[in-house]
Amino acid sequence: MSQRSREIIDEIEGEILSGKITPGTRLPSEEKLCERFGASRTVIREAIQQMRGRGLLRTTKGSGTYISDPSLDFLATAMKAYASLVVEAGFDELIDFRILIETECARMAATNAGESVLKELRAVLERMEKVKGVRVKFSKADIAFHLVIAKGSGNRIYAGVLGAMERRIIEYAQTNRGDSDWYSGVIAAHSEIVEAIALGLPDKAADAMRRHLVSSKRHFLDLEKL
Numbered sequence: 001m002s003q004r005s006r007e008i009i010d011e012i013e014g015e016i017l018s019g020k021i022t023p024g025t026r027l028p029s030e031e032k033l034c035e036r037f038g039a040s041r042t043v044i045r046e047a048i049q050q051m052r053g054r055g056l057l058r059t060t061k062g063s064g065t066y067i068s069d070p071s072l073d074f075l076a077t078a079m080k081a082y083a084s085l086v087v088e089a090g091f092d093e094l095i096d097f098r099i100l101i102e103t104e105c106a107r108m109a110a111t112n113a114g115e116s117v118l119k120e121l122r123a124v125l126e127r128m129e130k131v132k133g134v135r136v137k138f139s140k141a142d143i144a145f146h147l148v149i150a151k152g153s154g155n156r157i158y159a160g161v162l163g164a165m166e167r168r169i170i171e172y173a174q175t176n177r178g179d180s181d182w183y184s185g186v187i188a189a190h191s192e193i194v195e196a197i198a199l200g201l202p203d204k205a206a207d208a209m210r211r212h213l214v215s216s217k218r219h220f221l222d223l224e225k226l
Contacts, residue, residue, distance in 0.1 A: 001050060008037050008047040016056060016067055027057065027065040054078075072160040080164035092217075098169055099213045101162055102146060105153040106193055106209035110202040113152030120148045121194045125187065132183040143167055145190055149209075152197070189215070 015021045028036070033044045048065060051057045055074030059065045068074070083094060109117065124145045131137035143166055150159040189212035196205035 001046060002043060004037075004039055004043050005046040005050065008033075008039065008043065009050055011037075012047070012051065013056060021067055023067050023069045025067045026063075027067065029064075072156055075157070076160040076164040079161050080168075083165040083168040094165065095169065095213075095217050098162070098165060099210060099217070101158055102149070102213060103206045103210045105150045105155070105158050105162065106197065107202045107206035108154060108158075109149050109152035110197045110200055110205040112154035113149075113197055117148060117152035118194070118198055121145065121152075121197070124148060125190055125194065128183075128187050128190070132187070138183060138186075142186065149193070149197070185215075186212075 012021075027033070027048070030041055030044050030048075033039075034041060037044070048057060048059075052059060052065075055068055055071065055077065057065050058068045124141055128138060128141045128145070131141060146166055147159070147163055150162040153159065189208070193205060193208045193212065196208050
C-alpha cells in the first residue's frame with residue numbers, strides 16, 4: 001500500500017471515528033475524492049479497497065460506496081485475524097484477554113442462561129467424556145463448551161469476540177498440552193463451571209472459570225520452560 005493511500009485512509013477513518021461522517025453516508029465519487037486529495041484514481045481505489053477490507057466501507061453495485069453500519073461480523077473478523085497472526089511472544093496477552101472475557105461470560109451465564117444452554121453444556125460434557133484421550137476430538141468439544149457459555153452470557157459482543165479467538169487458542173493448547181492425563185482435569189473444571197451456572201451463582205461461576213483458565217495458562221508456561 002502506498003504512503004499516499006495510507007494518508008487518505010487515516011483522514012477518512014478519522015472522520016468516521018470522530019462522527020463527522022456517519023454510518024450510511026455515501027462516499028463522494030472517485031472523481032471528487034481525487035480532487036479533494038489531489039490523488040490519482042489508482043491511489044483512491046487502493047484506499048477504498050483497504051477500508052472496505054477493514055469493514056469501514058461497503059459498496060453496493062450500481063449505487064456507490066457507503067460508510068458501513070456497525071456490525072459484529074467486522075469486529076469478529078478483525079479479532080480472528082489478530083488471533084491467527086499473533087506470534088508466540090504475544091500469545092500470553094491473548095490468553096490474558098481470553099481469561100478476562102470468559103470469566104465475565106461465566107458470570108453472566110449464571111444469570112442469563114436458560115435450560116437450553118444448560119442442556120447444551122451437559123451434552124458437551126458427555127461428549128468430552130466419550131472422546132477423552134483423543135486429542136483432536138476433545139479439543140473440538142472444548143471449543144464448543146466455551147462458546148456455549150459465551151452464548152449463554154446473552155452478550156453478543158462477548159460471544160462474537162470469543163468465537164473469533166477461541167479456535168486459535170484451543171489449537172495452540174492442543175499442541176502444547178504435554179503427555180500427562182490432562183483430560184480428566186479439564187472435564188472436572190468444566191463440570192464445576194456448569195454446576196455454578198445451573199445453581200445461578202454468578203461469582204462462583206466466574207471464579208471457577210478464572211481458576212480453570214489460569215491453571216491452563218500456568219501449564220503452558222511451565223511447558224515452555226522445559
